[in-house]
Structures are given as C-alpha cells and as structure tokens.
Amino acid sequence: MVADTPGRPTRFGLFLNPSGERRADFQSCCGEQFDRLTLADSVHAAREQLERHRIDLLIIDLNGYDSANSHDLAAIAGLVRGRVGEPVLLLCPYTNTAWIPELMASGPLQYRICPILNEELAQTIEQTLTPPLDPQAQMQQQLLDKERELRDLLTIQRSLQRALTGAEDVSAMAAQICLALCSFPGVRHTALLHMKEHGNLQLVAQEARNHLDLARLMQRHNRLLESPLNQIFPPLLAVSTGELVLLDAPEKAGDPELAVSLHDRDVRMVLALPLRSEPEGPVLGSVCLMFDRLIQFSREQFACFASLAQFIAFGLAMSELRQQNDALAGKLTQIAINDALTGASNRRQGETLLDQEIRRARRYGLPLALISFDIDNFRSVNDLYGYPIGDQALRVVAQTVRTRLRSSDVLARMRGEEFLILATHTVAIDALKLAEKLRETIAGTELPGCDTVTISLAVAQVAPEEGGQSALDRLDAALHRAKRAGRNCVELAMAS
Ligand SMILES: Nc1nc2c(ncn2[C@@H]2O[C@H](COP(=O)(O)OP(=O)(O)OP(=O)(O)O)[C@@H](O)[C@H]2O)c(=O)[nH]1
Numbered sequence: 001m002v003a004d005t006p007g008r009p010t011r012f013g014l015f016l017n018p019s020g021e022r023r024a025d026f027q028s029c030c031g032e033q034f035d036r037l038t039l040a041d042s043v044h045a046a047r048e049q050l051e052r053h054r055i056d057l058l059i060i061d062l063n064g065y066d067s068a069n070s071h072d073l074a075a076i077a078g079l080v081r082g083r084v085g086e087p088v089l090l091l092c093p094y095t096n097t098a099w100i101p102e103l104m105a106s107g108p109l110q111y112r113i114c115p116i117l118n119e120e121l122a123q124t125i126e127q128t129l130t131p132p133l134d135p136q137a138q139m140q141q142q143l144l145d146k147e148r149e150l151r152d153l154l155t156i157q158r159s160l161q162r163a164l165t166g167a168e169d170v171s172a173m174a175a176q177i178c179l180a181l182c183s184f185p186g187v188r189h190t191a192l193l194h195m196k197e198h199g200n201l202q203l204v205a206q207e208a209r210n211h212l213d214l215a216r217l218m219q220r221h222n223r224l225l226e227s228p229l230n231q232i233f234p235p236l237l238a239v240s241t242g243e244l245v246l247l248d249a250p251e252k253a254g255d256p257e258l259a260v261s262l263h264d265r266d267v268r269m270v271l272a273l274p275l276r277s278e279p280e281g282p283v284l285g286s287v288c289l290m291f292d293r294l295i296q297f298s299r300e301q302f303a304c305f306a307s308l309a310q311f312i313a314f315g316l317a318m319s320e321l322r323q324q325n326d327a328l329a330g331k332l333t334q335i336a337i338n339d340a341l342t343g344a345s346n347r348r349q350g351e352t353l354l355d356q357e358i359r360r361a362r363r364y365g366l367p368l369a370l371i372s373f374d375i376d377n378f379r380s381v382n383d384l385y386g387y388p389i390g391d392q393a394l395r396v397v398a399q400t401v402r403t404r405l406r407s408s409d410v411l412a413r414m415r416g417e418e419f420l421i422l423a424t425h426t427v428a429i430d431a432l433k434l435a436e437k438l439r440e441t442i443a444g445t446e447l448p449g450c451d452t453v454t455i456s457l458a459v460a461q462v463a464p465e466e467g468g469q470s471a472l473d474r475l476d477a478a479l480h481r482a483k484r485a486g487r488n489c490v491e492l493a494m495a496s
Pocket residue numbers: 341374375376377378379380382386387388389390391394415416417483487
C-alpha cells in the first residue's frame with residue numbers, strides 16, 4: 001500500500017492469482033502504482049472484495065489455472081461479467097490464450113500474454129489507469145478503429161468466399177485461402193495445415209510476404225505432429241489442443257531458435273486457429289497468421305476469426321468430400337467398363353470402343369486392325385489344376401498381352417477365355433507381326449501353379465465401309481480355322 005500521490009485520483013486495485021509467489025511478485029512490481037492494492041487467492045475472495053470496495057482495476061492473472069478446467073473459466077467469466085465496463089486486465093499464459101475470447105464474451109477487457117516483462121506490465125497498468133485527456137476524441141478514435149477493423153474483416157470474408165467457391169481441389173482451395181488471409185493488415189505469412197488419413201498433419205499451403213518457409217521452420221512438410229516444435233509452435237499447438245493459440249512475442253514460445261527464425265522474418269505475433277467443420281467435431285487442421293505488428297484483438301475480431309476458421313473448415317470438408325465423390329465415381333466407372341478378373345475392358349466396353357474406333361478410322365482415313373485370340377485347351381487347365389489356378393492363368397495372359405500393346409490399343413475380354421485387341425493406326429501386315437509376337441510370348445510365359453498355355457489368334461483389317469459385327473464375324477471364322485489348324489498359330493481373316 002502507498003500513500004496518495006498528489007495531483008492524481010486515488011487508485012484501488014485488485015489482483016487475483018492462486019499462487020502466493022505470483023501475488024508477491026505482482027505486489028513488488030506494481031504495488032506502488034496503486035493507493036491500495038488487494039491481493040486475492042481465489043475467485044471467491046476476489047468477488048468479496050469487489051462487493052465490499054471500490055476497485056478501479058481488476059487484474060486477473062491466469063497463470064496456474066488449468067486451461068481444461070471449465071469450472072474455473074466459468075467462475076472467472078462471472079467476475080468479468082460483474083465489472084460492467086470497469087477496467088479488467090487479463091494476464092494470460094501463452095498456453096491458455098483460448099480463454100481470452102471466452103472471457104471477452106463476458107465483458108470488455110484488455111489482455112497481455114505471459115511471460116511479460118515487469119516494465120511492460122507496469123506500463124500497461126499505468127495506461128489502463130490513466131484517464132484519457134480528451135475522452136470524446138478517444139471515443140471517436142475508437143469508433144473509427146472499429147469501423148476500419150470491420151471493413152478489413154469484411155474484405156477478407158469476401159475474398160475467402162471467392163476462394164471457397166472457385167477452387168477445384170483441397171490444395172487449390174488452401175492456396176486461395178492463404179492468399180485471401182494475407183490481405184489482413186499486418187499479415188506477413190499465412191499457412192494452412194490439414195489432417196490427412198491416419199493423423200498425418202500436413203502443410204498444404206502457405207503464402208509469404210516475408211520469404212518465410214514454414215516447412216523448413218518445422219523441419220518437414222508432413223507428419224507435422226512428429227515435429228520437434230509440436231507442443232510449442234502455434235499452428236501445431238492449435239491442432240494438438242484444439243484451441244486458439246495467440247503468441248504476441250516469438251520468444252514466449254520458449255524455443256530460442258524458433259524465436260530467432262521468426263524475428264529474422266519480421267514476425268512479431270502469431271495467431272493460430274484450429275479447424276473444425278462442426279463445434280465439437282474432430283480437428284481437421286489449423287490456419288495460421290503471422291503479423292509484423294502487435295494487435296490487441298477485439299471481441300469482434302476474435303469472433304470473426306473463429307467464424308472464418310469455421311468457414312474454412314467447412315470449405316475443406318466439402319472439397320474433400322467432392323474429391324472422394326469424384327474418386328468413387330471414377331471407381332464405379334472402372335467397375336462398369338472393366339472386367340473384374342483381368343482388368344481388360346469388358347465385352348460391352350469392347351464393342352463400344354470398336355464402334356468408336358471404326359468411326360474414327362473412317363473419318364480420318366486411318367487403318368484399324370483387330371486381333372482376336374483364345375487360350376488353347378483352357379478347359380484342361382481348369383480340369384487339371386482347378387478354377388482358381390485357371391483364373392490366375394487368365395489374369396497373367398491378359399497382363400502379359402497388355403504389356404506388349406501400345407497405350408492407344410485396347411484389350412477387351414469378349415467371353416470366357418477369348419479376347420479382342422483393337423490395334424489403332426495399324427495395317428493387317430503389322431497386326432500379323434504383333435499377333436505372332438504375342439503368340440510366341442504367351443507360349444514362353446510361365447504361369448503360376450500350372451503348365452504354360454498357348455493361344456490361337458485371328459487378324460483382320462477393318463475394311464473402309466465395314467461395320468463392327470461384320471469384322472467380328474470374320475475374326476470368328478479365322479479363329480476357328482486357327483483351332484482346326486492345330487492351335488498355337490495366327491490366321492488372317494479374309495476380306496468379305
Ligand atoms: N478359370 C476360368 N475358366 C474360365 C473362365 N471363363 C471361361 N473359362 C473356361 O474356359 C474353358 C473354355 O473351354 P472351351 O470353350 O471348350 O475351349 P478350350 O478348352 O480352351 O479349347 P479350345 O478353345 O478349342 O482350344 C471352359 O472350361 C470354361 O469354364 C474364367 O473366368 N475362369
């Protein structure tokens with residue numbers, strides 16, 4: 001306690017913290033700034049003081065409070081609510097900054113993030129207690145600041161909206177989001193971290209105005225939860241705690257190397273927000289903004305950041321869902337057009353592609369050759385070794401043939417052990433050579449669990465005015481001839 005300082009109004013203060021040591025430290029650091037300073041060790045004791053005495057400044061020191069204790073949070077919120085506009089200063093440890101917006105929802109307050117230097121604390125208290133020289137001018141300035149703040153947020157919200165609706169996939173969207181967030185005043189770097197399968201947290205996008213590379217800083221791109229900075233660095237901490245993290249001086253995170261790297265890139269403040277598509281849902285990642293200046297965020301700004309984070313999380317979830325749907329649709333199409341056993345096109349797709357290639361060949365005057373082949377005596381493979389080995393043999397034959405074809409060629413399974421090849425831009429003579437090469441290759445291919453097999457083949461070049469069915473009929477006849485000729489040979493289908 002100190003005596004009245006002449007010339008200034010009396011100042012009564014109340015400091016709340018459960019630790020005797022912290023109360024004593026505060027007393028020795030700032031006691032002289034008050035005419036009477038009361039120290040309270042509990043919310044209950046503080047409430048009693050507030051009911052009994054005039055208090056000009058309530059200082060709530062959150063150091064020592066458990067961030068997970070919602071009971072304490074509710075009790076402290078009650079104190080803030082009871083102040084109805086009287087000054088409240090919150091001293092908040094870096095690991096519990098999520099309580100700042102929570103408590104702001106109960107009433108206006110100023111906050112400082114700890115650890116804080118004694119001089120800075122004393123200066124803050126002086127500023128808070130000193131009445132403005134021109135209250136009206138101050139009020140006007142505050143209104144102007146608020147207006148500018150809201151205008152800035154609105155601009156970001158609009159560009160975010162564009163980012164979320166225009167982007168094709170998650171990474172494009174993430175890049176757009178980072179770009180949009182950079183328009184916030186003082187932002188030098190933005191980043192988006194996204195949780196992929198199996199808890200793999202990845203840096204999906206970053207936008208830098210200060211040449212900072214977050215991947216390098218965190219020493220990796222993915223598996224970020226295994227980064228040495230996991231419990232220190234705001235965007236990682238926001239994911240592991242699921243809470244907002246605000247760091248107002250890089251050194252307060254407790255890692256000197258990190259602090260130097262951030263200072264080198266002009267970073268003075270870091271804000272990270274967890275991303276959840278619904279309030280109690282799992283954390284999908286985090287969004288991180290790095291500022292080149294200190295900003296005391298208002299309640300409205302915190303609320304706006306929270307809704308931006310929700311907006312982003314929702315956009316990411318939607319985009320991921322869209323990607324999954326596309327992948328599923330792709331798989332369904334594959335199932336609909338491919339033979340499940342061999343992976344070759346199925347008969348329907350084979351016929352569709354045959355008609356398509358015939359039309360294309362006709363339009364551009366290009367040759368189109370067809371090769372049909374059938375495994376010889378395949379019945380005996382099934383009879384001798386069983387159906388599963390027969391299946392395996394079919395798969396190997398199809399795969400072996402496919403590796404010998406051009407990517408523009410088509411292999412289709414037409415029935416049982418009979419296949420059709422559409423050899424585009426190919427004349428009969430070259431198709432004959434290809435067929436001979438395939439015959440030789442299959443005869444020399446080892447099959448798992450059974451003897452080698454041979455194939456009989458028929459080759460045809462589609463005539464200029466010929467339809468698909470006619471060409472298939474010609475191939476059928478030629479294949480029969482190949483079988484009759486003793487199998488393991490190639491027959492040319494005659495033009496009709
Ligand atoms: N394992 C297996 N066998 C199949 C499949 N589709 C057809 N087959 C068998 O293929 C055999 C075809 O027999 P066949 O039409 O008599 O012809 P082949 O024994 O190959 O004799 P040739 O064609 O005259 O050389 C039958 O035993 C069918 O059961 C399949 O998907 N898996």
